[in-house]
Amino acid sequence: MTIPKNIQDLIEHFEYNQDQYMQPNYNETQTRREFIDPFFMALGWDIMNEQRFAEAYKDVVHEDAIKVGGATKAPDYSFRIGGNRKFFVEAKKPSVKLLHDAEAAFQLRRYGWSAKLSLSILTNFAEFAVYDCRFKPNRLADKASKARILYMTFDEYATRWHEIADVFSRHAILKGGFDKFAKSNKSKRGTAEVDVAFLEEIEAWRMELARNIALRNPMLDEGMLNFAVQRTIDRIVFLRICEDRGIEDYGRLMALQNGNDVYERLMQLCRQADTRYNSGLFHFRHEPNRPDVSIDTVTLELVVDDSLLKKIFKNLYYPESPYEFSILPADILGQVYEQFLGKVIRLTKGHRAKVEEKPEVKKAGGVYYTPTYIVDYIVKQTVGKLVHDKSPTEIAHVKILDPACGSGTFLLQAYQFLLDWYLDYYISHEPEKWAKKKKPPIRETATTPSPSTIGRGESAPIPSSSSEWRGASSDSTLLVGEGQGVWSWQLTIHERKRILLNHMHGVDIDRQAVEVTKLSLLLKVLEGENEASLQPILVHERALPDLSDNIKCGNSLVGWDVMEVLGIRIQDSGVREDSDLSGFEKPDRSNEVRSLNPFDWHTEFSGIMQAGGFDVVMGNPPYVRQELFGNLKNYLKKNYQVYHGTADLYSYFIEKGITLLKNEGVFGVIVANKWLRANYGKSLRQWLKTKTIMKIIDFGDLPIFPQATTYPCILTVNNTDLSPDNMLVSQVDTLEFDNLQEYVQSNHYHVTRDNLRNGWSLAKNKSQDVLDKMQNIGMPLGEYVQDKIYRGILTGLNKAFVIDEATRAMLIAEDESSAEIIKPFLAGRDVKRYQPLQSKKYVILIPKGWTRKKSKNTRYAWQWFKKNYTAVASHLEPFAKKAKKRHDQGEYWWELRTCTYYEEFEKQKIIWPNLCDAPRFTYDDKNFYVCAPANILSAEKGLFILGILNSNIVGWFMKLIAAGRAGGFFEYKPIYVNKIPIRIINFDDPAEVAMHDRMAALAESMLDLHARLTVTQLPHEKTLLQRQIAATDKQIDMLVYRLYDLTDDEIKIVQAVQL
Template identity: 50%
Template sequence: MSNAIKKLVERFSDQRESYKQSDYNEAQTRADFIMPFFKALGWDVNNEKGVAEPYRPVVHEDVLKINHAPYKRPDYSFRVGGVRKFFVEAKKPSICLKTEKGPAYQIRRYGWNAKLSLSIVTNFAELAVYDCRRKPEKEDDPSIGRVLYLTYTDYVEHWDELVERFSFDAVWQGKFDQYAAQVATSKGAVEVDAAFLNEMEGWREKLAHHIFSENSALTPRQLNFVVQQTIDRIIFLRICEDRGIEDYGRLLSLTNGLHIYKRLVELFLHADDRYNSGLFHFRNEKGREQPDRLTPRLKIGDEVLQEIINNLYYPVSPYEFSVLPADILGQVYERFLGKVIRLRKQDIAPSTQKPKYEAVIEEKPEVKKAGGVYYTPSYIVDYIVKQTVGKLLENPKAKLRSGASDVHGLLKKRLGNGKHSVSRLKILDPACGSGSFLLGAYQFLLDWHLEQYLREPDKWLKGRKPRLYQASGGTWKLTISERKRILLNNIYGVDIDPQAVEVTKLSLLLKVLEDEQSVISQLSLFKERVLPDINNNIKCGNSLIGHDFYQGQQLGLIDIDTQYRINAFDWESEFADVMQAGGFDVVIG
């Protein structure tokens, strides 16, 4: 039995009434009781061992405050080997966790969106463990999904049980996962990716029917483009709201009034000024591809947009985009892209009438032939990235035997601009789909750079463009400019499907924006457009067919649809700089 937990319980018991006062706040509760509680369970809550930031066992996630939002991010993420295992949400003792619906819905919402099995809400006076595999509903009784409930008077008696399930050693040894499997409640267990996929498929169908009925001159290719762009842009801005980059509720405010799409386009134009992303590109700019002139001219009625936007907000929405991982969103899109919008001729009599068409959603032929969409599990992506990119970046100590000076010298070269620089490493996925392998490679590079910079943090904190900064809670992070630099220098992809290309770009851009503090700083202090234009990195084309396919053929005899379907790709011109420098170093996928 830990003496520390006995002392905590005694201290709380002695002054229980004062701690239960409303002026004793959440921050005080965390510092006085909750963090010492988990420290007694063997968690290095302040990273006193100094492990590398990507493997920090407890991440303080309370750095983000969202104005007017009902919730913020979870207070703590508990991890082993850099992998999230459970969230802990802290409350002050004056809140009754056993009977109040809000705290239970909040922690279940966080855990469900992050695809965690269990998570904890506590104010030390009470501790509740929730099964987060069941889709949360706002009106759920707080007992739903609750698999363990204790009060502070139970801690001493049940301490061995808590250690066996929630201590660092228990999580490391797999006992936490075993416990999660034992207490799983199968009823209502709809995972977040399946639920969000159903949501998106509903939006696509409604938008396709509505947009084509109001804009009947659109071709099938144009219709797919405008529906996809509308969904992507709304999701992007909504995610930015939950991360505190955009004002919370800005999209929702559009539903209070008429002409929603006209005002939505104004938000898109504003986003073009802020983000410099191909997702929002409406004006001619030197060195960039042609802007989108099509979507701003669309006619879209209020009702369909009102329904989509309302379903993305609390309390209607169970989604918490601040904790929804980029790879899960990518898996959703992978399956979403298995279908396409087509125009089907309607049967109309008499035959002299002009034919009419309707928009229908159909499975792509190649998907139907394959028996469905298959995405690569994250653990396989991680393994392949580690065995490819990781081998090129492995610890130089494994290669050098002549002492620390050589190690330091090689690191200096790798972080510099010379021929040995990691910035010259070119990673390609020639069939990138929704971008899962590129996301994995990009995350690996982010972690690697952070680890190297932390060898000499003072050096990388300075300069005109610092690469490192220290966030609230003491965690070290890469600056947004450094995250952009790594993406533009190292990550490349090609796919024959234009929709897949757009999804890959969206996923990578959201990964850039995962560090909210640096993004907000750049927007407010430097007034810079915070996202890179990655149209020169992620391209649409057939990786296996070059333009020599048309040699000996009269191009004019091949119709536009056939050319579009073949989508020949010229590597030498599309990636001229890379090919002239010797080509790609790593090909994954």
Template identity: 40%
Template sequence: MLQAPAEIIELVDKFERNINAYKNPSYKEEQLKQEFINPFFKALGWDIDNTTGAAPQYRDVIFEDSIKIAGGTRAPDYCFTLAGRKMFFVEAKKPSVNIDKNIKPSYQLRRYAWSAKLPLSILTDFEELAVYDSRTTPKKTDRTTTGRIKYLTYKDYVDQWDYLYNTFSKDAVLKGSYDKYAETTKKKKGTTLVDDEFLSEIETWRELLAKDIALRNSDLTVDELNYSVQQIIDRIIFLRMAEDRGAEKYGQLQKLLNKQAIFQELCEIWKSADEKYNSGLFHFKNEKTQKSPPDTLTPQLEIKDGIFKQIIKNLYYPDSPYEFSVLSPEILGNVYEQFLGKVIRLTTGHRAKIEEKPEVKKAGGVYYTPQYIVEYIVENTIGKLCRDKTPQKVSELRILDPACGSGSFLLGAYNYLLNWHLIYYSNLKDKNRLKDQIYKGKNNEWHLTIKEKKRILLNNIYGVDIDRQAVEVTKLSLLLKVLEGENRDVLEAQQKLYKERALPDLENNIKCGNSLISPEIYNNQDLQFTAEELKHINAFNWNNEFGDIMDNGGFDTIIGNPPYGAILSNNESIYIQNTFVLQDYQLDTYLLFIERSIHFLKDNGLFGMIIPNTWLLNFKIENIRRYIFSNTEIVKVVHFLFYVFKATVDTEISIIKKASPKKNHQIKIEIIDKDRNIDTHNIKQVNWIDKGGKPVNIFEKQEFITITDKMKNLDKLDELFLIRQGTKPFQKGKGKPPQTEKIVQEKPFVSHIKNDVTFRPLLRGSMMHKYKIKWDNDYWISFGDWLAEPRYSANYDAPKIIIRQTGDSPIATIDNSKFIVRDNLYAITTKKDELNEIDLRYILGIINSNLIKWFYQKILNPEKGEALAQVKRGHIAQFPIKVPILDDEIDKKQYELMVNLVNQMIQLNTDIDIARTPQDRELMQRQIDATDKQIDKLVYELYGLTKEEIKIVEDMG
């Protein structure tokens, strides 16, 4: 039990002695902060006064993120951070406020924290302290107890110090205790993340706008309709966020609710915004400085007032749960990534209909890149290139995302550069000459001028995407980042000073086009294009669009999360096969992006992307692998032992430098498990180069190579045997009995099983164990074409080895043609005539051996201890098998010994289940363990392992 420190005991005593004075309404909130709340959190280890001199964005505590509520400026008083990441808010009230009963303070706090996507936050007046779970959507009708998971008074602080320290101290946050507590207190029911809620909100807007605009503007094409709806939504979001951030007058949109012809009034606000911001988002007239054509379409539309009343009403306190000042561009990007997965279609009657895009449907949804992935890639590419440079040198860096989507990587890159510049300038002694770069704001802290933020954005950040809407969203996110931390006074002062509008025009930086297809595709006389296909292809000329960059050798950094397996038209496939020199297999778009990215990189430039791990493992992609191994320096590969995205794709971050690999270059390998534990080792790149373009395995540590080399030279299991997944059960609509699986309640069989010859004994995963099947005449399946996937090729009537799918290592037994096996099992049968004389029990002993378990867990699929670990067919296929030569005396002797040992194991595992005394079971278990050891010893001999190598296997951990 952790004892409360002396300063906490003194604070409690002090408050007790003078409680009446502190509860007097004249006692100010600011006094409370200085006398009680600041010392309270100092005792929890937080550097409240920034004694370390950290840059503003990296302070332990950030004060008063400006927020507007009901027309007045309010803020969560404290934002506690860790390395720039917001952890929790603390909202302070003076003691005269009754936190336990007054609804408004808890509603305010929960709106702050929910909008910022923080799990927990604290409301306190020191007399009381309430901890709130912030993951449920706040409603104005909520009670003070809604979401409240802890309530203390000042009298509890000493006794509850253990809880307070182990949850909210800086030490607890550093050690992950805060995150664990947040997870354990999470209530699954009713939990709605802000991005899910806001996605639902703007999807409602899209449907309302699309249907009304299509109805009232019958001459619009489907492309014009999509464009108009997107522009209207983007402009409303931008202005509403600008209001809460102080860049626009609060409530200007809300005032439209009392007016007629709301859309025309809204257009006037947008035109004023054009004068202020100069952003392409508000571009309604021709200007010499902007090469893109203005929007002359949307101002001419007819839209009824009721649509905007419904939209705008839900954007303001108290009806709105959103606090747009803390709704970050990163969260907005997540929302938009999902939003862009659907598109508006027009029916024959010119009615609007919202549909999922075909490519999204094929992929099973939209998968947004988590922020920690973005930050890691940015740190290991842009971070490395910025090291030891001056701002002048950093300004020369050109950073590209060639499939930018909603802009998450470009936003991460821009945020990194903003922080880098601010830290650099803040550390300079002579700041007087930096008036164009920084200025001193509240609390005497330095900030980048909006001029400098614009310069950095225009100099460094570039992106391309085939989706026009995605391009506009990327621009929107970046522009909102420029405005972050700004207010109207600062904007107006800087506009007067620099005589330029507030935001940059990103038309030359973020472009719409197909990164993989150049206009050369149209030169092929054999290809014919429809108008729709021309629009879909959207060929992009890199030399024209980014001429200066390409003339100077290309981009310094290319980052992102390219599309995997995207749909390509026949014409695109033909073009790519004739143009991309490294492709020699069925096309996958992420590999095309790798090739294109390396081509567009400068010498010594850095590539950083999160991609599937098949680029290292697929046998059919030798050309690109050979090129990468021999012509680039692979800096780092970070492999995740969990699914980063909702899709079941094994992914890894690859950091690659465009440079010839040095002779002794070591590739750093990081393996990250679901608990974020990192296992690190190095691999010599020359080992991969020596393999040419052959597949390589990142789990193969240096000390494993002598063992794996012996194993990899042997035949693979799938070269010798058929490996088939079991039967997938009944599928509705295929016209067989209503129940194809039957647990038999009586013995003998119930009548319809007894009389139906289609019923066969079924083995499920839970019934199968190492060397043993536990089936008691109790599970059957009606087997035939009516099943979802019968998988006749599994050859159920032949003798077979069965391997269980669930688990972190292979577990196998043998079946002599009795069972149909379920789809959570694999059936292995002989496929080569010359192997018919090999007893399957020999193969079974090898599969169940310690050596194969080690090879599986250390080399093929390190998921040891994972709750949802699965043995995949692709991994089973790679099991190396020592095929005995039965004409060889030594081989034959080892073969016969293995068959005998496995026979013993099968019999012992049968006998132990029918043993009637504990003594007999214990005796048999000892025999099983001893026989298992004999099999392991024999396998080590078969594979030629030395004593040192055996020790490595036995010490697998």
């Protein structure tokens, strides 16, 4: 790649005047203006925002840097695509020797790491260094070379320009060059991303604070202890972030390390914060128009050891701390807290604290944070659609809800979207007019990187009018002090508060989650503010809103009518069921009520519900299986149309969310996709067919949540009577995209409502036509074989009941009667398509009732068994303790569970595994027993069925109707296999009989060919057999197409799907 001429000119100019530029008095601001700005302009970046983009969408943000504690608190440049940061650039003057300057490298890496960026640049034009910011920075240990992955000097730019442009040019980033380079240079060794590190930090605080507070404050119960620890951590995080943003004086927490009574002095800071912020985070006294129930009466008088707090504060400041809180992204903080909330503090009998996972989290295998790009997509498809082409007046009524808000991820993103939307609107519609209102929604500020201004910790003074500063500079900038300032509009804090209070609402059953959501939203309100900008406001009002009417704690699914279902009566009929728990007749059940946390929507959000409901409901509801619901099943059955005995919790959130919408409202969630096809989703599917489904984005088995085996989809619904005939469907088959919205736009199709059958295949309409044709011609397999499709057996303790060949031989040698109860045994992984069954495993099969029937003496059953089956009894006896604890046992611990079809395993049958990437059916005539979750189908002379089941068309059919799993696998459970349409043969028609016999013969040939393939050792014979198998397979597929009367075009639809 040829270096641009202006860069070549810069190189020559710098080289010619190098002595001058290397002098200490040539400062950073001059370097940026004369060299670094044009350098990145040559890479395609709009450094001065000449395109006049709104603040949220600028290519480059010159951070509104302030100096706090002697250090600059933001990088010089933030380079962005679509408003999302890609990398930072930290600029130095040429006299700073970057090759060996560990301090400059640490500063850059601290910025990049705190913002969770993969790469960032340190440059003074004379030198150019790229750092991998995924390595946790350590000022005391790291040299300048640590995590540096690219270094060059200005005299190398001409020959190595492609190395820079291919990664850091705007065009390269849009084409994926930046991400590819970052991925290729990633090394897990030594990396520790900021969210993981900060989570470990605050989890350590929780553990130490819990132990210390429990020890020093024995009057606290478990609930109070959790509250005290959480509130203390939240306050420390809030105040520390405010310090790094310049809102609070830097070092106030650090100063608490000097002297004694640290906690008491911390609470003094909190009381001062109460007068400044009006946040529920600091609410210690009675105030008009604020509920007294939210006053904190727990934490004021706590006793906490000085040494513990001093250690916490010390690790929050330079040089011990690697965090730069001013640029820690809100979504990263949310991810940290989402994980943090998965655990709870418990008290032992000795009033000692321990931290453990919540039961629902343990059951789910952990906490899974919704990726930002998913949240962004749902927000734009709901809030974005609703406000499009409208004015602030027209959207004044819009109410947004997340009914399971967790740490506030969706609310935070929706709030940011509205902040950007309002700012963009004001800028596009005579901003000066808006700025002159009595309570202006926007104000004009100057961002200036000049050292002469950033040291003051405030924005530069604003000219009296926009025309004044425009006249001062033709390039929309104004000289401020030594440097150049860039003027821009931003929302006033009054307007940010108004938007939050007017639009955003959330509910969560977890009180700690509610507090974290409030914390995240309040920090978002303060973004872009500093001490100077807040000072005029604090004269008249507090800086932050009270969110107690917006973000509430309660069970979104359960109202106070649950009391009747649970049989808990209210003693005093004058006590409203939505008020408090004081009137319960049975106080011993108060814990049960507290756990349920009933919530009445019409009381808690009365104004909104009276107006018809919410305009947007969105989120990522919990996926808890119904076995955790306990005694709620009767309530759910009574109150929800989507009820099913084994449905996941999200099914009820879907119904509740849609019913909370007002007319024309929009619903958008990400949930597991199993409801589309699973039996428990039937009632939900039927209910949704009466609604206006707009989009279903199915991610199949893609790892949206990397640590979870949850296969999600995005569902959006409009609450309108004007129901379209079809909905948009996108089957996402890769995560290698830059923008989900653009991917869906390019990869979607429409499905008509009439094509939504019992199990929603989401097939394209033409595919659905083929599927319908098959089903019309054939009979469901379950019906065809008279429901003789069975699941494999469960022992509950394979270590005891499943034995190998050597153990079987030993048991039979010791006692011949052992052979009666030892059967050949297969696992699903042993079953291959058409292949002969081979296994060296056996199962000790003693069915429920067998002992009683054989011994006729239940009192001495074990003695009888031990006498008559000595060897097997001796083998099983060491496992007796574990066997007695298992669910899968019969009348006695040595028996297996009830099973009405054991005899079916002794017959000819078709066997297949539970998970398949393509049909994997084979035939068994050797009486194998099969381990669940593999399955069997009783079918003597079932070769005709076997040929159809292993055909290409059945693989295609199953991909449409079965639930997907990781790695391209699908569930071949009986619930899905039952539905495979089997062609009904008219045995009075010779032509059909011929097709039937031909299919059976071909299937038999496939069994024979595979059997021969497993024993032959000659390479040329293997090749010949494989060719014969392929040819026979093709003949079977063609015959199946004839059986189902497919046209050439229909065959192409089937063959287009790769198996």
